[in-house]
Every structure is written in structure tokens, then in C-alpha cells.
């Protein structure tokens with residue numbers, strides 16, 4: 001009898017975490033490494049949020065809480081959905097977990113049966129397909145292309161849907177491309193979904209507040225109210241409030257689904273950290289001004305990285321609407337050989353040679369389901385970004 005479960009053999013470890021670990025290892029060994037792999041803001045959590053957490057500790061709010069979120073946080077989440085998205089939810093329609101990651105996992109665990117399909121646009125956040133596999137479902141990948149700004153077209157969505165489709169996972173602005181769908185682009189997708197009443201929508205709005213150049217963020221249930229009864233709207237405090245380590249994510253949707261997710265959570269992790277929840281109340285109810293000032297920094301870094309990468313022959317980098325990632329295509333360098341003698345047969349070989357020969361850590365495109373590309377997270381200092389992009393330029397200039 002094998003000790004490890006068959007489920008485990010269906011999934012792979014997160015490649016983005018693997019890159020961060022490898023970069024940290026090289027750094028610890030004294031190498032001059034710039035890590036552009038991590039998916040988290042380099043800003044510190046705002047002081048008012050830290051103070052709320054300290055106050056919670058001092059007030060003894062350190063015990064188990066209700067499984068899927070304290071009433072104060074659920075109220076703050078309902079107010080956020082109304083304020084930012086024009087969506088009406090009641091506290092019984094809200095679930096709070098240890099990060100958006102657990103919210104998505106709970107929802108898939110609570111709904112997927114063998115044979116159920118989940119449509120995932122590529123390039124995708126690395127965890128979606130593996131979470132679907134862990135939950136016993138079948139991921140169906142619909143590839144978006146560089147030519148459409150890495151956005152899925154309505155025709156591509158239509159072609160991916162079958163009678164077995166249970167969910168469509170939507171993520172805008174996207175990890176890994178930063179692509180954000182306009183209201184019209186999203187409406188074209190929701191029109192397709194209206195023709196397929198068996199398909200539910202899991203919208204991952206984690207990067208809602210990280211958008212630039214006046215981009216108007218929209219979420220499916222807002223653009224098409226006809227989808228409200230079959231949409232799970234997922235969000236969290238990790239990215240916009242620089243709270244990745246606090247582990248608070250949340251979702252709102254139909255009561256029955258929220259109840260099923262609560263059941264999964266009650267038998268696995270119980271409540272997310274009580275202190276994190278009180279910090280999230282402050283994040284959602286407190287001042288929001290730092291979001292705009294952080295975004296100004298992110299936009300400047302995005303422009304710097306995009307312009308430096310587009311100077312490279314063989315590389316094409318679209319200007320993304322949001323998040324803190326760029327996803328250049330390297331179609332023009334495949335088949336070349338690096339100055340260090342590495343044959344660039346694919347994007348993984350490119351990322352490996354880049355790390356070994358220049359000390360710049362990026363994540364290769366195959367990890368996100370669309371090649372040949374790589375992802376840069378520009379949530380790091382301007383100086384490091386400039387240095388890293390110069391090293392990438394030199395590396396590419398040395399290809400022959």
C-alpha cells in the first residue's frame with residue numbers, strides 16, 4: 001500500500017514559491033541575486049492596521065471566533081462590496097478564510113465532483129488548476145493570446161464550455177499578466193455565461209485596487225446582475241493593504257454555497273486568526289488613501305520595466321492595466337544560445353540561464369500556462385528593478 005495519496009500525484013508544488021526559495025537560497029550563499037518572483041507588495045502594512053491588531057491582542061480578542069468570520073468583519077465586507085462594487089450582500093452571504101487562497105480552495109472542495117470541469121483562462125494564477133485537481137475536478141484551459149492583451153475572447157470562452165462545466169474562474173487584473181478587462185470586454189464574457197445557466201462564476205478580484213491610468217475595475221455580478229445568483233465574488237486584504245502575512249481573504253455569494261464552504265472550513269482549519277480579522281476590519285473601514293499613493297509608485301515602476309524590456313530585441317511586453325506584474329513574450333529569443341553556453345530551448349531554460357548567469361530571478365511562463373514568456377513582479381525597489389532590467393538587457397544582448 002503506498003503511503004502517499006493518489007491525490008498528491010495529481011498536483012505539483014507552486015512554481016512561484018519554488019523560484020522565491022531558490023533566489024533566497026542563492027542570496028543566503030552570498031550571491032548577488034535580485035528576486036522578481038514574489039507576488040507581494042514590498043510596502044509595509046499601514047500603521048493604523050498594525051495598531052488595530054495590537055489593540056485586539058491587548059483587549060484579549062485572542063480566542064477562537066465564529067468559523068467563517070466575526071460579525072464586525074462581515075459587516076465591513078458587506079459595506080466594502082456596496083461602496084466599491086455596488087453589490088448588495090448580507091453577512092450570511094459572506095465567508096472569511098485564511099487568505100483568498102483558502103476561500104478559492106473551500107469553494108472548489110465544496111462543489112466539485114469527478115467529471116466536473118472548470119474553465120480557466122491562461123495565463124492563469126498557478127494555483128487554480130492544481131486546486132481544481134485537488135478537489136477532484138478537471139481543469140479546462142482556454143488560452144488567451146498576446147494579441148488580445150492576454151484577455152480571453154467571448155468566442156474562446158464559448159468554445160471551452162461543455163455541459164460538464166461547473167465553474168468559470170475569472171481574474172482581473174490578472175496574475176501573471178496584469179491584464180484588466182474593461183466593462184465592455186467583461187460584458188462580452190458575461191453575455192456568453194448568460195447562455196449557459198449551469199456555469200457558475202468564481203471571480204478573483206484580489207487586484208481590484210491595483211489599477212493604473214484611470215482603469216475602471218468591474219466585477220461580473222456588477223456588470224451582469226443576472227449572474228448574481230451564481231457568482232462567488234472573491235477578494236482579500238493581502239495585496240491592496242500590504243497584508244500578505246496576515247492571511248485574511250473573503251468572498252460573498254449565494255447562502256447555500258457560503259454554508260457549504262463554512263462546513264469545509266469547520267472541519268479543516270476553523271476560523272482565520274482572530275487578530276488578523278480585527279486588522280482586516282480596520283483595513284476595510286479605515287482610511288484608504290495609501291492605496292492611491294502606493295499605486296503611483298507601482299505605475300512608475302511598471303512604466304520603467306515595460307520600457308526597458310521593450311528595448312530588447314526579441315522581447316514584446318504589453319502595458320498591463322493593473323496588478324504588479326508584467327508578462328513579456330520571448331518568442332524572438334527561443335533557439336538562441338546564451339553567453340554562458342545555455343541553449344534557450346524554452347522559457348524555463350531562459351529563466352534558469354538568466355538566474356545562473358545574471359542573478360535575476362523571474363518565473364517562466366510555462367508555470368502560468370502560456371509560453372514562451374516570463375513573469376516579473378515589479379513590487380520591489382526602483383533601484384533593484386533598474387539593475388535587474390539592465391542585467392536582462394545585457395543577458396539578451398549576449399544571446400547568439
Ligand SMILES: Cc1ncc(COP(=O)(O)O)c(C=O)c1O
Pocket residue numbers: 039098099100101102125171174175204206236237238244247248249
Ligand atoms: C490571483 C491571486 N489570487 C489569490 C491570491 C491569494 O492571495 P491571499 O491568499 O494572500 O489572499 C493571489 C496571491 O498571490 C493571487 O495572485
